[in-house]
Amino acid sequence: xxxxxxxxxxxxxxxxxxxxxxxxxxxxxxxxxxxxxxxxxxxxxxxxxxxxxxxxxxxxxxxxxxxxxxxxxxxxxxxxxxxxxxxxxxxxxxxxxxxxxxxxxxxxxxxxxxxxxxxxxxxxxxxxxxxxxxxxxxxxxxxxxxxxxxxxxxxxxxxxxxxxxxxxxxxxxxxxxxxxxxxxxxxxxxxxxxxxxxxxxxxxxxxxxxxxxxxxxxxxxxxxxxxxxxxxxxxxxxxxxxxxxxxxxxxxxxxxxxxxxxxxxxxxxxxxxxxxxxxxxxxxxxxxxxxxxxxxxxxxxxxxxxxxxxxxxxxxxxxxxxxxxxxxxxxxxxxxxxxxxxxxxxxxxxxxxxxxxxxxxxxxxxxxxxxxxxxxxxxxx
Amino acid sequence: xxxxxxxxxxxxxxxxxxxxxxxxxxxxxxxxxxxxxxxxxxxxxxxxxxxxxxxxxxxxxxxxxxxxxxxxxxxxxxxxxxxxxxxxxxxxxxxxxxxxxxxxxxxxxxxxxxxxxxxxxxxxxxxxxxxxxxxxxxxxxxxxxxxxxxxxxxxxxxxxxxxxxxxxxxxxxxxxxxxxxxxxxxxxxxxxxxxxxxxxxxxxxxxxxxxxxxxxxxxxxxxxxxxxxxxxxxxxxxxxxxxxxxxxxxxxxxxxxxxxxxxxxxxxxxxxxxxxxxxxxxxxxxxxxxxxxxxxxxxxxxxxxxxxxxxxxxxxxxxxxxxxxxxxxxxxxxxxxxxxxxxxxxxxxxxxxxxxxxxxxxxxxxxxxxxxxxxxxxxxxxxxxxxxxxxxxxxxxxx
Numbered sequence: 001x002x003x004x005x006x007x008x009x010x011x012x013x014x015x016x017x018x019x020x021x022x023x024x025x026x027x028x029x030x031x032x033x034x035x036x037x038x039x040x041x042x043x044x045x046x047x048x049x050x051x052x053x054x055x056x057x058x059x060x061x062x063x064x065x066x067x068x069x070x071x072x073x074x075x076x077x078x079x080x081x082x083x084x085x086x087x088x089x090x091x092x093x094x095x096x097x098x099x100x101x102x103x104x105x106x107x108x109x110x111x112x113x114x115x116x117x118x119x120x121x122x123x124x125x126x127x128x129x130x131x132x133x134x135x136x137x138x139x140x141x142x143x144x145x146x147x148x149x150x151x152x153x154x155x156x157x158x159x160x161x162x163x164x165x166x167x168x169x170x171x172x173x174x175x176x177x178x179x180x181x182x183x184x185x186x187x188x189x190x191x192x193x194x195x196x197x198x199x200x201x202x203x204x205x206x207x208x209x210x211x212x213x214x215x216x217x218x219x220x221x222x223x224x225x226x227x228x229x230x231x232x233x234x235x236x237x238x239x240x241x242x243x244x245x246x247x248x249x250x251x252x253x254x255x256x257x258x259x260x261x262x263x264x265x266x267x268x269x270x271x272x273x274x275x276x277x278x279x280x281x282x283x284x285x286x287x288x289x290x291x292x293x294x295x296x297x298x299x300x301x302x303x304x305x306x307x308x309x310x311x312x313x314x315x316x317x318x319x320x321x322x323x324x325x326x327x328x329x330x331x332x333x334x335x336x337x338x339x340x341x342x343x344x345x346x347x348x349x350x351x352x353x354x355x356x357x358x359x360x361x362x363x364x365x366x367x368x369x370x371x372x373x374x375x376x377x378x379x380x381x
Numbered sequence: 382x383x384x385x386x387x388x389x390x391x392x393x394x395x396x397x398x399x400x401x402x403x404x405x406x407x408x409x410x411x412x413x414x415x416x417x418x419x420x421x422x423x424x425x426x427x428x429x430x431x432x433x434x435x436x437x438x439x440x441x442x443x444x445x446x447x448x449x450x451x452x453x454x455x456x457x458x459x460x461x462x463x464x465x466x467x468x469x470x471x472x473x474x475x476x477x478x479x480x481x482x483x484x485x486x487x488x489x490x491x492x493x494x495x496x497x498x499x500x501x502x503x504x505x506x507x508x509x510x511x512x513x514x515x516x517x518x519x520x521x522x523x524x525x526x527x528x529x530x531x532x533x534x535x536x537x538x539x540x541x542x543x544x545x546x547x548x549x550x551x552x553x554x555x556x557x558x559x560x561x562x563x564x565x566x567x568x569x570x571x572x573x574x575x576x577x578x579x580x581x582x583x584x585x586x587x588x589x590x591x592x593x594x595x596x597x598x599x600x601x602x603x604x605x606x607x608x609x610x611x612x613x614x615x616x617x618x619x620x621x622x623x624x625x626x627x628x629x630x631x632x633x634x635x636x637x638x639x640x641x642x643x644x645x646x647x648x649x650x651x652x653x654x655x656x657x658x659x660x661x662x663x664x665x666x667x668x669x670x671x672x673x674x675x676x677x678x679x680x681x682x683x684x685x686x687x688x689x690x691x692x693x694x695x696x697x698x699x700x701x702x703x704x705x706x707x708x709x710x711x712x713x714x715x716x717x718x719x720x721x722x723x724x725x726x727x728x729x730x731x732x733x734x735x736x737x738x739x740x741x742x743x744x745x746x747x748x749x750x751x752x753x754x755x756x757x758x759x760x761x762x763x764x765x766x767x768x769x770x771x772x773x774x775x776x777x778x779x780x
Contacts, residue, residue, distance in 0.1 A: 041599055045776040059442065063717045131484045132520060162484035169486065169529060190442045193548075261438035 001317040004361045008205070008354030009152055009182055009296050010321050015207040018252045022209065025244040033241055034232070043243050050243075050250030054214055057253040058199070059190035066215045066233045067246045071181045072102040073226075074200035074215035077236065079106045079146060081223025082175040082198065086143035087114045089173060094137045094145045096129050097122040097337040098156070103146055103179055116143075127289030127338045128156050131163040138170045145176050149183035153334040153350055154288045155296030157183075164195035175221065181205055181213075185256030186263065186295060197221045203245070207355065208252035212245035256355075263355055267294040270353050270362055277366040283373060285344055287335060295353040298335070300344040301369055303378040309349055312376060313368045320365070321350040346379075382477060383462040386445055387535075387542060388430040391455025392554055404430070406555035407453040413617055414447040417772055426538050427495055430454075445548065447771075450614045452581050453558075454550030460535075460542040465499060467506070470534060471513045474543050478532060481545050482514065487524035490514070494536040506534055552581065556617050559583030562695060563654050563663040564619075566590050566605055568725045571669030571698055573608045573715040574706050578697035579667050580616035587661050588619050588769070589654045591626040593729050601723040609769040611715050622657050623765040626650075629756050630730050636750035639732045643677045644739050645748055646730075647686045651694075652753070653760050658692055666694045671701055676735035685741050 005013065025046055031039030033047050048062070055062035068074045083093070095107055097120040104120075111118045119137045123129050134147060145167050149160045160183070164176045177198040183189065185206040191199055199216035203209060217223065217236070229238025256263070271294035278284050278299070287298040301309055306322030313320055335345040351365065388411070393403040408423045411432060415421050420435035421444075432448070434441065441459045448457055461477040463470050482488060492506035501509070514532065515521055535542045562584045566572040576586050590605045602623060613619050633645050654666050670678045677686075687694055698706050710716035 036598065036600075038599065041603070044600075045603075049774070049776055059446070061714055159480050159484065162480045165529075166484040166486075188440070188442070190446075192446070 004316075004318040004364050006351045006353065006357065006361060006365060007319045007321045008357070009350065009352035011204045011210065012207050012354045013356060014209055014248075015252060015255065017255070018208055018248045021251050022244045022248040025247045029243060029247075033243060034230070046247050047241055047243050050246040053250035053254040054201075057185065057189075057257040058192075058201075058216055060192040060216060061219065063234075064191075064216050064219060066217060066236050067241060067249070068213045068215055068237055069211055070204070070213035071100075071179065071200045071202035072213075074202075074213050075100070075102040075177075075179055076106055077215050077226050078177045078198040078200060078223070079103065079110060079144070080226060081236075082144045082177060083110045083114055083116070085223045086173075086175060087116070090141040090143040091115065092117045092119065092139065092142040094119045094121065094134065094142055096120060096134070096147050096158075098129075098151050098153070098334040099146065099148055100152060100179060100181070103148070107146065122337050123156065123289075123334075125339055127154050127287070128291050129158055131158060131166050134158070134163060135166045135170050138167055138174065140171060142171055142174050145174060147178055149178050149180040150187070150293050150296070151334060152182050152296070153332055154298045154338070155182075155292030155294075156289045157187075157291050157293060160196060160199075161190060161194040168195040175223075182293070182296065185253055186260065186267075187293065188257075188260055191216055191218075198223075203249040203252060206252050206256045208248040209245060212242060212249045214249065259355070264294070266355070266357070267353050270294070270357055270359065271297065273359055273362045274351065274366065277362070278369065281370070284369070287338070287340060287344065287348060297351040298348055299351065300340075300347045301349070301373060302343050302347050304347050304372060304376055305379055306346065306348055308376060309347070309369070309372055312372045313365070316364065316368050318361075318365055318368050321352070322348065382473070384441060384459055385434065385462055385542075386432040386441065386448060386457060387460050387544070388432065388448060388454045388457045388550065390428055390430060390453055391550065391552060393428075393453055403453065403555055403558055406557050407451070410451050410453070410555055410557070410617055411448055414451055414614070414771065415444055418444055418447070429537075447614070448550075449548055450551055451555075452551050452553035452583070452615065453555035455552060456547050456550050458533075458544040458547040460544035463541045463543055465496065465536060465541045467501060467509065470506075470541055470543065471510055474510060474514065474532060474534070475517050477543055478530070478545050481530050482518045482521060482532075485521065485529035487522050487528045488514065488530040488532060489523060489525045489528040491531055491533045492536070493533070496536045496538060499536045506536075510534060551615060554581075554583040556580050556583060556615075557585045559585075560665075561585040561587060561661065561663040562665045562667045563658050563661070564588045564667040565650060565654055566608065566669075568601055568605045568608065568719065568723065569669065570703075570710050570716060570719040571671060571674075571706055573612050573669075573719065574709045574713070575667050575669040575695075575697050576609075576612050576619075577615055577709065577713050577715075579695055580612070584665075584667070586612070586616045586619045586667070587657070587663055588621040589624060589650075589657055590621065591624050591650060591653075593627040593630055594625070596627065596630075596729040597724050600721075601725050603775060604718055604721050604723055606767065606769060606773065606775055607718050608715050610771060610773050610775070611713065611718065613769050613773075614771045615713065617770075619769045620661060621767045621769050623767065624653055624760050625763045626760065629760060632751055632756060634730050637747045640734060640736045641739060641744055641747050642730055642732045643735050644682055644685050644744055645751075647677055647682075648689045648744070648748070649753070649756065651686055651689050652757055655690060655692060656757060656761055657764075663692075665692050666690065668694060668696050669698055669706075670696045671698050671703070671706065674703070676737045679737045681738040681740075685739050685744050688741055 031043035033044040184201040202213040419439040492503040564576040
């Protein structure tokens with residue numbers, strides 16, 4: 001049975017070229033980048049190159065890139081660091097009601113620890129949060145704003161650079177963080193000249209392996225480290241660097257950014273194919289808002305539980321997600337925040353495309369969903 | 382929607398009969414920086430240069446970023462190309478600037494009408510387009526003094542152009558319009574800034590770097606290449622000469638008084654650099670010296686070093702404080718590399734008590750103990766050449 005992987009926003013298959021580069025680095029560039037001899041230099045050069053590749057993908061200087069174990073660590077580093085750097089200057093944090101747990105829970109914990117007020121801006125009925133709505137929540141006591149660039153469940157977007165400019169005009173001193181996990185490598189970003197202070201990203205959503213991510217820290221912004229040790233990563237992330245994984249992230253970032261226009265074409269055509277085949281079919285609703293990216297599609301097959309649908313598709317070799325894979329089993333707080341009725345939340349699936357997705361995958365999915373409606377037992381109302 | 386990049390040439394516009402050749406140089410440099418991004422067509426009219434992408438997938442933000450480092454451009458922006466028709470201008474402005482306007486609270490419209498046959502006058506365009514945008518984006522307010530967004534409409538020969546984010550250019554005059562200079566670079570904060578400043582006045586650079594293995598490491602050399610790579614974003618390609626210098630330094634240490642070590646070493650460096658000038662057609666030497674900063678940078682010491690030079694020595698940071706030099710280094714992105722703590726050739730064998738007011742006659746006397754022509758020849762015979770460009774892969778240099 002052919003494998004049809006439509007869960008690329010949970011994680012994505014590793015690109016063979018990326019894997020080969022990691023393997024080569026692993027075997028041949030085993031030096032410690034901090035060693036003074038040439039084995040160390042060789043490893044340092046690979047690490048520098050990886051840093052430059054990520055920096056180029058973000059449109060910034062390479063000195064702004066800190067390698068981390070992934071976006072959860074980057075988000076923690078950014079938010080905890082920002083609060084510790086600024087808590088004496090104010091007492092408010094603004095974020096959205098649809099953040100990933102690594103932002104949402106961190107903010108809650110920080111609020112308790114530092115006695116801060118948190119405003120979580122809710123999406124409108126259309127599922128989007130406007131830059132204006134975020135800015136309205138900001139006042140002179142706000143020390144930090146954190147917003148997701150592309151929502152992981154619905155694909156809803158907040159334009160990163162333009163929103164940061166708007167927030168900055170409202171308050172000159174606050175720190176602006178964006179969780180860019182689902183945006184990086186898929187939509188163009190230019191952080192170098194922007195007002196964004198901190199930006200998190202992850203490798204495994206763009207065909208690099210798990211265990212590697214980055215935090216962008218704007219030049220001139222100083223936050224304290226989470227852990228204490230050596231001078232690696234500007235002292236922000238002590239410990240011997242994972243050179244092979246960083247190399248994997250660097251190459252994947254370069255590849256993805258080079259192909260953004262082509263991938264965008266691909267995703268749009270897949271999105272259209274999905275819409276044409278399912279639009280108007282009884283019981284099927286699209287939950288993603290109008291401004292959503294084409295590669296994340298949230299839809300409901302009303303009358304059937306997400307998990308049952310997921311396993312039904314799985315029997316046909318089709319892999320999708322019920323809501324966000326990071327909070328398995330939990331009901332989607334994002335869809336609730338949008339104010340969708342219970343029956344649509346309970347029956348929602350997330351279909352997410354990657355660069356290896358082909359039109360036939362969409363056809364198989366649509367056929368699978370229609371078959372599910374025809375054969376599965378409906379849940380009792 | 383068709384987009385291109387508009388570049389306003391600054392000082393060049395004032396050049397009389399040579400203006401054409403300055404503009405040609407500017408275009409050549411702009412092409413050099415954009416080459417790896419894709420194909421562009423360049424044309425010029427009314428002291429404005431146009432770079433038109435020939436492929437819709439070209440990253441125009443990156444192109445603007447690169448062009449903002451090209452000397453000879455006073456201001457630049459990406460702009461939307463529109464037919465010279467007012468209704469068209471309105472609808473395109475709404476679409477093209479939607480994101481900027483959605484994220485702004487206040488705006489104003491500026492109009493420049495260089496095509497006087499266009500039926501509306503500039504103030505009319507401002508008022509009418511401003512009114513239209515206010516209707517389309519009701520949250521906006523007009524602020525003519527400090528707007529969040531300035532919507533600019535330029536009615537020109539070929540078309541109308543709409544843009545909202547003009548950036549300052551790098552200023553200066555095009556690299557190559559003032560001949561070539563040889564930059565002596567050690568790896569500190571000052572020399573990259575000196576190179577940048579002379580490039581800004583149109584000098585093409587080549588670079589001379591002295592290495593002293595095993596006292597200095599590959600990392601020190603790499604640091605210099607990284608610095609030059611950064612400078613080359615402004616100065617275009619830099620032919621770099623790496624000169625092995627250990628033997629010269631050991632000879633000076635063994636045969637000359639310790640207190641003159643640095644001065645004699647610098648005189649030899651100048652002579653090597655001059656020989657490289659002759660090879661490459663460079664007309665001047667460039668250093669990052671600033672008066673009084675260290676013992677070899679007193680006026681007396683500089684007089685002694687200059688005594689061996691037949692070409693002019695340019696020291697653009699001579700009157701700058703460290704703080705001012707650091708500010709430029711930060712702006713051009715060399716500071717963080719410059720402060721990496723690697724031993725360089727200037728710090729090897731440093732005398733404990735260097736003479737701050739050396740006399741030329743004493744130095745010349747002390748140098749008698751050296752076979753200077755022989756040492757120079759040895760240095761030049763072992764020079765390594767590296768062509769440093771903004772796209773240089775440093776990894777391959779050390780593979």
